[in-house]
Amino acid sequence: MRILLIGDIVGKPGVKIVTESLAAMRQRERIDLVIANGENSADGSGISPSIHKKLIAAGVDCITLGDHIYRRSEIAPVLESEANILRPANYPAAAPGHGWTVVKASDGTSVAVISLLGRVFMRPVDCPWSAVDRVLAEIPAEVKVRIVDFHGEATSDKQLMGRYLDGKVTAVLGTHTHVTTADEQILPGGTAFQCDVGMTGPHESILGRRIDRVMETTLTFQPTQFDVATGDVRLCGTVVDADPQSGRATGIRRLKVMEGELGGMPPASEP
Ligand SMILES: [Fe+2]
Numbered sequence: 270m271r272i273l274l275i276g277d278i279v280g281k282p283g284v285k286i287v288t289e290s291l292a293a294m295r296q297r298e299r300i301d302l303v304i305a306n307g308e309n310s311a312d313g314s315g316i317s318p319s320i321h322k323k324l325i326a327a328g329v330d331c332i333t334l335g336d337h338i339y340r341r342s343e344i345a346p347v348l349e350s351e352a353n354i355l356r357p358a359n360y361p362a363a364a365p366g367h368g369w370t371v372v373k374a375s376d377g378t379s380v381a382v383i384s385l386l387g388r389v390f391m392r393p394v395d396c397p398w399s400a401v402d403r404v405l406a407e408i409p410a411e412v413k414v415r416i417v418d419f420h421g422e423a424t425s426d427k428q429l430m431g432r433y434l435d436g437k438v439t440a441v442l443g444t445h446t447h448v449t450t451a452d453e454q455i456l457p458g459g460t461a462f463q464c465d466v467g468m469t470g471p472h473e474s475i476l477g478r479r480i481d482r483v484m485e486t487t488l489t490f491q492p493t494q495f496d497v498a499t500g501d502v503r504l505c506g507t508v509v510d511a512d513p514q515s516g517r518a519t520g521i522r523r524l525k526v527m528e529g530e531l532g533g534m535p536p537a538s539e540p
């Protein structure tokens with residue numbers, strides 16, 4: 270079976286390329302399950318209930334988030350009531366939402382999705398290592414395919430999580446930096462790994478925001494509005510192939526779709 274994790278969706282351009290191209294991409298790439306990080310989907314920070322609905326309607330099976338999760342407070346009740354959107358599992362127990370879920374892929378495989386937040390160069394949170402141990406003890410044994418979105422800043426932190434979970438989960442894939450890393454690999458125990466799957470949104474930008482605004486604030490220390498940029502919109506993500514019986518990864522590759530590449534594309538005439 271084949272799973273896609275879409276990297277941090279930024280603002281309207283990011284949401285647009287996902288809604289326009291996901292149906293055709295699922296078909297072209299024969300993808301059975303789509304996970305998307307949506308922490309920047311509402312104007313660059315947070316996610317709204319309407320964007321949650323829009324992404325699910327477009328064919329996303331599960332949404333993960335990250336440090337910007339509660340920027341739009343109206344998402345809190347959705348995090349409580351819906352099983353297809355996650356908060357980091359190492360947030361405090363009282364924080365709204367669920368840290369993991371099981372979703373059904375289109376081939377019938379049950380897939381566990383786990384969200385974790387890194388601690389290096391980020392706001393302090395609970396230990397992600399003990400949190401993931403707790404989650405793995407809770408996931409039913411028959412759910413063999415398990416995907417971790419490790420939302421973190423430091424590549425070393427992400428590599429450590431990959432090694433820690435090697436042989437215990439199907440994939441440890443990073444989000445948050447908005448920059449795709451070229452280290453996709455299958456670790457010795459059968460876990461697919463990549464430090465960061467990249468960003469879905471405008472790449473003519475600084476991590477999705479207008480270059481001039483970020484530059485001005487950086488050079489002058491004067492606050493500006495970090496509006497979402499508009500140019501060179503791409504959908505970036507990573508595809509993992511998995512053996513549903515064992516949960517081991519059998520393949521991993523990066524995926525990039527340019528704006529307009531798939532939008533409006535007629536359905537492929539594949540069997
Ligand atoms: Fe992000």
Ligand SMILES: [Fe+2]
Nearest residue numbers: 335336337445
């Ligand atoms: Fe983030």
